[in-house]
Structures are given as C-alpha cells and as structure tokens.
Amino acid sequence: MKRPSVLEDPKRELWLAWYATIVFYNIYTIVFFILTRTQPPGKPWYGPEAVVGWFDGRHDGLLIGFALIFALGGLSATSIALITYSIRRMSVSRAFAYSYLILYAVSAVPGFLFICVVMTVGAMRPDRSPATQQWLYDLGFLSFSGTMGVFLVGSLIWMLAILLDKNGVFPKWFGYLNLCNALTEVVVAPSWIFHRGAFAWNGVIAWWIDVVVFGAYTGVFIYLLRSLILREDFGTGPLPDRPPSGPARVAEVAAS
C-alpha cells in the first residue's frame, strides 16, 4: 500500500509538529553543547579575570550559537503544543492542558531567552570591565538553571493528568518520570546559594544528574508522542492499541 503524501495524511499537523520538535531539540543540543559550550556550564567560582578568559575562549561560538536560538528558538512551541494536545486527549479537565500550555509558553523568556541575551551582550564587548562581565556571566547561568517553578509545576500538572487519565494516552510509569523531572527542579535550587560542590550550578547534582534525567525524560516523551500520533484515531475515548508490525501485520491484512 502506498503511504499517503504529507498533504493527504490526516495526521499531517501532528507529524509536522513532531518533526519540528526533533529539529528544535537538535538545534538546542548543538548550540548549548557544541557551539557556545555553555553546557556543561562555566565554573561558578571563577573570578572576574577568569570570566573574561571564559568569554574570550568562546567569543564566536556564543554569538553564532545564540543567534541560531534567536532565529529558531520559537520552534520550542511545537513540543508544548503536542503535549497540550496529548493532555486534551486524556479523560481530564481542559484546565490541565491549558495550565501546561501557559506554564511552558512563559518559561521561554526567563528559561532560555535571558541566557542568550546576556551571553551575547557579554561576548559582543570583550573589553568591558571584568567585574561587569562576571555580572553577566552570573545572570546568564543563574537564570538558565535557576528558572525552576514553571518546569516544576508544569511537570507535576502533566504527571497528574497522566495518572488520572483513563484513555491510556501515556503509560503510567511515564507519569512517575514526570515526577523525576519535577524533582530536578527541586535539587537545582541550592545552585542559587553554593559556589562550589555538588549543589553548585555545575555540580554533580545540580548539573550532571539533572541533565541526565532531563535528557532521558525528553527522549522518552518525544518517543511517546510519536507513538501517540501513530495510535491517534481522532476520537475522544481510549486510544487503540498499536497495530502489529512486520509479517504479522501482512498476514492480518491478507486474512481480512
């Protein structure tokens, strides 16, 4: 059987949003880990002179990388829209879906626009006084890792919706993975206090463990959103099981 073309596919809007989500998270990873090297983050204990050296070492990377976010960062709305849709698909109040949509929509400004603006301002004038450069460096990293509440409450809203849902939109274990993501926002709070150690913004807990949990969580939800789209039947009741794939599917079609 020929696959329907994109324009004829009844799930075209869902697939477009899903692929845009993949594009966004790839750009995000490349910009933060490779181009700007702001992940893993700089050391919170750097003095003003060391911060100037940090900016010097990644001058072009910061400016080019964050320019890409300024151009394409708005694609982050596609994953928020898909998740909002997934909640609308559940047997819970629309209040859950709209809460998630608004929480994550407003998170964009403090959660990633700030670090892009502040690091760009730091990189564009390397001759600024070292004390001022350190001020920007602190604001960049603290606003990025320290924007907590929107992700904390957003994850709890999604968790609660999944656990209450009777339509089987997501497996219940994923509800608990949301709790893990929410907890990363709890254990990152001490990065507002400590300059060194496991709880500092680059520490084993506040960065390494959190990034692993967030990475796994993001990978899992992108995969689960894909299977939601595959199973979608545009009804409001329970989602159908996934069709068997491979030879079994061929046999089933042949028999019918």
Add this chain to the structure above:
Amino acid sequence: MGRVDGERIIYWALPAVAVVWLAAFFLFPGFTPPMSPRSSPAQVAAFYRDHTAQVRYSMILFNWFCVALIPLLMLIVERMRDMAHRTPILRYCVIGVSGAAPIAFLTATIFWMCAAFRPDRAPELTQLYNDLAWITFTCGVPFLVALCLFLAVAIGLDQQDRPVFARWVATFNVVIAVALIPAAFAGLALSGPFAWNGFLSFWVKNVAIASWIVVMAVVVGRAMDRDHAGAEAAL
C-alpha cells in the same frame, strides 16, 4: 452584547493602539536614527542624560501597550478554529508564542527605562543597560519568526473551498519570517547591515513587523466580517 460585539471592540481598538505605537516609536530619540552600537560609554551616558524625559515617556507608552498585540493574535487564533484542520495543534503553537513575542519587547523597555532612571551613574553601567535593551529588542525575534511560520503552515493546510485566509497570506508570513531572521544575528556586528542599527536588523525587521500587523489586521478583519455575517444569519 454578544461574542461578535466584543470582538469588534477589540478589533477597532487596534487603530488607536497603532497610533500609540507610532507615537512612542518617534518619541524615543534612540530610534530616529537608531543608536550606534559603536558609541562609547560616555556617549551612551550623555544620550540618556540629554534625553531622559523622552526615553522615559516613550518607553512607558511601549511598556503599557506593546502587549496590546496579544488581543490581535487572539482574534487570529479564534479564526483558526474555522480552518480545515483535524487537531488544534497549530492553534496551540500560535498561543504558545503569542505571550512571549511581546514580553520580549516589554523586557527591553525595562532595560531602557533602567538606563534612564539614574543618568548620572557610571557610564559603563548605563552602556550595559543600553546593550541589554538593544539586544533584547533586536534579537528577541524567535517567537515572531515561529508565529509567522506556524501561521503559514496553518493557512497552507486550510484546504477548503473558502479558506479562512487566502493562500497569499501564507506566502506573506513566510516572507516576513525570512525578513526577521537577520536581526537574530545582530550580536555579531557592531556596524554594517547586521548591526542593531543596520539596514537588515533595524529597518527591515521593524518595517516587516509593522507590515505584518497592518496586513494581518486587514485580513483578520475580513475573515471576522464573514464569520460574523454567518453568526448573525444563524440567529
């Protein structure tokens, strides 16, 4: 007073808001002509000392009314309900960027007003506020770019005999998205077309935003008239 009257009030408030936007634009002395990123800290400090009142009043106006873009965006979102889509995904995408787009600009007005709050502070600190304001204002386009792309896709997929918006509106939104992208690169240059006062990052970007508002207001007005005529006929 029904749904229709409420939408008409929102719609006809727009020309008044547009007058305030234009007035604030021309009242801010840093836009005509746009300030140079090459100015020294002393020159930047002198600018805020010499034009303190105009900076404050123009930015108070922008702070009050830049978010008045949101009701226009919601009129568009309401029209999107009539598009031949199977899911509300694209509507959620547009709502998802509708708040952040003007809030990025509101953040810039805060930095500009902070710069003007104590014009006698150390010039380097006034320059810092000025840089934060200009980069937030100039580079803060990701939500507008995404808004145009989401609308272009939504209109492109609205395949019915009488689509909500004409096909050319999708093309227009793609053109505007492309026109906004160079501004994202303003941090890379202190002079030339990409600098925050340059041809692409200032003039093309701001003319694109102004054209988008005018064109989308006109097409949403037409779509509302059709929609409302249908609603009234059904009564």
